[in-house]
Amino acid sequence: DTEVTQTPKHLVMGMTNKKSLKCEQHMGHRAMYWYKQKAKKPPELMFVYSYEKLSINESVPSRFSPECPNSSLLNLHLHALQPEDSALYLCASSQDRLLDNEQFFGPGTRLTVL
């Protein structure tokens, strides 16, 4: 199984809502990532988890809260988002090896904040 799955595919939420994005992989990877991608832009790294511990937070606002319950799952909890947070949110995973940073990406969740 070389797939990263993300749910939901689409999400529309208001600025006062609380929602969560879910990502799952069963490749035995020990590093997992959240990226944000605006239209016609490259993915921007948000968070990295390594061995279920948060290792990189790219100064992301606290209205985004990541969680890694186990080595296969990665969640992104959303609260009080702004319209400018509307984007494609991509999850990725990779083996935790220094020289090989091939990342496997999920299809993304397209988020619209009204």
Next chain:
Amino acid sequence: AQSVTQLDSQVPVFEEAPVELRCNYSSSVSVYLFWYVQYPNQGLQLLLKYLSGSTLVKGINGFEAEFNKSQTSFHLRKPSVHISDTAEYFCAVSDGSYQKVTFGTGTKLQVIP
């Protein structure tokens, strides 16, 4: 710090013609280089990667890239494109800090029938 420059935002090419997508990088340390493809409304898929060894790297779907250290380039090529190659292509660099990859701004390849 590392960075990637993809000078061409769009490249139109006729079907069955060759194509080259350009990528230049800068880094103060040894680099690892990647090309990813993103089809509309999908995530990214790895086309090929350079970690070490031979400077000519072959990837999936008939793509190849050549690492040129003196010119700090990693251009992507395909001898004959298909309609299905229409997509956004991202060059990316990692300095070996294995958790962090920097992506270029992307090149949209449009294959014309």
